[in-house]
Amino acid sequence: MDESDVADLPLGLLSRRSLLRRAAMAGAGLPAAGALLAACGGSSNSGGSSASGGSGKAAANGGPSTGTIVLNNYPDWIGPKEVPTFESEHPGATVKVVTNATSSSAEVVLAFKSGNYDFLLADTSDAGQASQAGVLQDLDFSKIPNIANVNPSFRKSYPWGIPTDYGKVGIGYRPDIVKEKITSWHDVWRLAPKFSGQVVFIDLERDCMGSALKYLGYSSNTTDPKALEACKNAMTSIKPHLKAFLNTNVGQGLVNGTTAIAMDWDYDVALNKQQQPKIEWVEPSEGVHAYLEGFSAAKSTTHLNLVESFMNFLLEPKQYAQFVNATGTAYLVPKATPFIKKSIAKSPILVPNQSTLAKVEFDHYLGGAGATLWANTWQEIKAA
Amino acid sequence: MLPTGIVTLACFLAPLALILVYSFGSENLVSFNVNFGWTTANYTAFGSSLYLDTLLRSVALSVGTTLACAVLGLTLAYFISRQGLRTQRLLLAAVIIPFWTSFIVRTYSWVDILQNDGPLDRLAHAIGLVGSGSHIDLLYTPASIGIGMVYSYLPLMILPIYVSLERIDPAIYNAGADLGATPWRQFRRIVLPLAKPGLIAGSIIVGVPAMGEFVIPEILGGGKTLMVGNIIANQFQETGNYPFGSALAVALMVAMIVVLFILRRAQSSAVVV
Numbered sequence: 001m002d003e004s005d006v007a008d009l010p011l012g013l014l015s016r017r018s019l020l021r022r023a024a025m026a027g028a029g030l031p032a033a034g035a036l037l038a039a040c041g042g043s044s045n046s047g048g049s050s051a052s053g054g055s056g057k058a059a060a061n062g063g064p065s066t067g068t069i070v071l072n073n074y075p076d077w078i079g080p081k082e083v084p085t086f087e088s089e090h091p092g093a094t095v096k097v098v099t100n101a102t103s104s105s106a107e108v109v110l111a112f113k114s115g116n117y118d119f120l121l122a123d124t125s126d127a128g129q130a131s132q133a134g135v136l137q138d139l140d141f142s143k144i145p146n147i148a149n150v151n152p153s154f155r156k157s158y159p160w161g162i163p164t165d166y167g168k169v170g171i172g173y174r175p176d177i178v179k180e181k182i183t184s185w186h187d188v189w190r191l192a193p194k195f196s197g198q199v200v201f202i203d204l205e206r207d208c209m210g211s212a213l214k215y216l217g218y219s220s221n222t223t224d225p226k227a228l229e230a231c232k233n234a235m236t237s238i239k240p241h242l243k244a245f246l247n248t249n250v251g252q253g254l255v256n257g258t259t260a261i262a263m264d265w266d267y268d269v270a271l272n273k274q275q276q277p278k279i280e281w282v283e284p285s286e287g288v289h290a291y292l293e294g295f296s297a298a299k300s301t302t303h304l305n306l307v308e309s310f311m312n313f314l315l316e317p318k319q320y321a322q323f324v325n326a327t328g329t330a331y332l333v334p335k336a337t338p339f340i341k342k343s344i345a346k347s348p349i350l351v352p353n354q355s356t357l358a359k360v361e362f363d364h365y366l367g368g369a370g371a372t373l374w375a376n377t378w379q380e381i382k383a384a
Numbered sequence: 385m386l387p388t389g390i391v392t393l394a395c396f397l398a399p400l401a402l403i404l405v406y407s408f409g410s411e412n413l414v415s416f417n418v419n420f421g422w423t424t425a426n427y428t429a430f431g432s433s434l435y436l437d438t439l440l441r442s443v444a445l446s447v448g449t450t451l452a453c454a455v456l457g458l459t460l461a462y463f464i465s466r467q468g469l470r471t472q473r474l475l476l477a478a479v480i481i482p483f484w485t486s487f488i489v490r491t492y493s494w495v496d497i498l499q500n501d502g503p504l505d506r507l508a509h510a511i512g513l514v515g516s517g518s519h520i521d522l523l524y525t526p527a528s529i530g531i532g533m534v535y536s537y538l539p540l541m542i543l544p545i546y547v548s549l550e551r552i553d554p555a556i557y558n559a560g561a562d563l564g565a566t567p568w569r570q571f572r573r574i575v576l577p578l579a580k581p582g583l584i585a586g587s588i589i590v591g592v593p594a595m596g597e598f599v600i601p602e603i604l605g606g607g608k609t610l611m612v613g614n615i616i617a618n619q620f621q622e623t624g625n626y627p628f629g630s631a632l633a634v635a636l637m638v639a640m641i642v643v644l645f646i647l648r649r650a651q652s653s654a655v656v657v
Contacts, residue, residue, distance in 0.1 A: 104621050104622050106623060109416060109624070110416055129414060132414050133416070134415070244524040244606025256500070258500045368412065371413060372625075375618065376434075382607065
């Protein structure tokens with residue numbers, strides 16, 4: 001990968017994205033207050049207008065859409081002009097964005113239940129659980145024709161709403177330090193004793209255990225107790241060699257060389273490669289665990305028409321490109337490519353391609369018993 | 385009297401009662417609907433070694449932090465109390481001012497200080513403590529957790545001890561010296577006994593929150609050390625199992641009450657002395 005390819009990645013927003021993937025610390029001083037904060041706090045982004053961009057307003061929803069819809073979203077996880085443009089093109093429509101900093105399924109599902117939001121950002125695991133809990137509103141996709149712009153594999157994996165972005169869990173490493181090529185999780189487990197104290201893993205059970213399960217040859221969504229026991233053993237065997245489990249700035253040590261090998265997200269490696277071109281990204285040969293996020297409507301919404309209209313707007317290639325350019329995420333609307341910064345569109349780390357997608361297994365909702373088993377196994381790993 | 389009672393009831397007793405009620409409930413972990421049927425399953429669940437070991441680890445961290453803060457706090461409070469009034473105010477301001485910054489921000493600042501190639505690492509290289517090509521390797525170790533804990537809680541120990549020492553009439557020191565007591569003997573026979581109420585109060589203020597601490601171990605320990613606070617936070621924030629989280633919180637609260645009861649008795653005897 002050429003260094004210039006990543007030169008203009010949105011550094012600050014990627015850092016924030018990294019923070020949000022595991023925002024336990026943000027709420028650490030206020031246990032159990034996350035849902036309340038999500039409901040009461042946050043920033044509002046409404047009003048204003050912009051003449052930039054175009055949209056097929058009300059093209060597919062067959063009638064006027066007015067009123068106020070409330071979106072629960074990560075901070076700045078939307079293009080800067082998307083809301084103003086939509087509002088200027090839909091007189092009488094207001095989109096209020098309430099920011100939230102959690103990746104906890106419990107808080108997301110409770111937010112769906114709260115009645116405070118019309119639609120929410122939720123990953124496949126959260127949306128899957130919300131669906132089972134009966135708090136999701138089915139969408140009329142005939143009113144969201146731009147869903148056709150989304151790569152079909154993502155639509156299949158995110159059937160509850162509109163998928164927006166995804167992130168892969170792979171390996172970032174420094175070949176100049178490791179002195180050999182890494183291609184798999186097996187390489188990581190094999191090399192960890194040699195680079196003891198220079199290896200970091202992600203501090204998020206779905207991504208960390210999911211990748212360990214890939215290493216062992218299992219599905220990263222298995223709830224088989226034997227597989228999870230094997231996962232625990234694999235994790236406890238490598239734990240003494242880990243420098244840390246990190247939830248923010250996971251690959252930062254790769255930049256100055258204090259970390260030789262990192263289990264990391266694709267966007268974080270792309271970000272750090274801006275500062276240190278020697279960093280290499282690996283999609284492990286055993287398979288890649290990944291998350292997939294999107295917007296889903298809450299059962300309680302009384303403005304479904306407007307929600308669907310806004311979702312359709314968001315999937316217009318130009319609007320979607322604005323979102324990608326603002327966040328630097330891996331994208332899933334191929335038609336948006338001409339409008340996306342070259343640094344992102346040409347990044348071999350971030351760009352979706354068929355060989356990459358063939359290796360990817362997205363988070364699934366594990367079920368109540370499965371999620372508890374995972375949580376307990378993760379605690380045992382952390383306590384070991 | 386009535387407004388005070390209402391505030392106490394609404395802000396302290398009612399939340400505690402709610403946690404207690406939740407701790408005997410059960411929850412559907414798909415819909416997160418809580419059933420307030422009477423079950424002790426949550427309490428029997430944490431009889432496993434995972435939870436007991438974690439509780440013991442938290443107790444050890446709390447005791448270690450309290451002892452370290454007591455030693456440093458007593459030394460610093462004594463030093464401050466022996467200065468002139470103007471210097472005392474300046475030094476007390478220096479102790480208090482860091483509290484104006486967010487706890488999370490202060491803790492994260494230690495990541496920058498302790499990391500390799502950070503200020504401490506560069507200082508160690510500059511004075512020859514660490515050779516070239518090596519690093520202090522402090523971050524994400526138990527030592528970094530200890531540094532962060534003591535740094536965060538030390539002011540809470542200094543202030544009550546200072547209040548105890550500041551009340552000592554300087555004439556008592558003079559009397560001790562006139563009677564031939566060495567500085568060490570003065571410290572042992574005058575300062576320590578008179579500082580005891582402050583020490584005990586400081587130990588309570590430091591020890592209780594330190595027992596439930598999980599932010600510092602998470603940030604400075606690299607997430608490799610599980611504390612009882614982590615488990616409770618995870619139950620509420622991640623798993624969403626409020627009844628089990630409540631049961632763990634009640635268990636921690638009971639452990640703290642026992643410790644407080646013991647300290648209270650010690651404090652009473654200290655006041656009598």
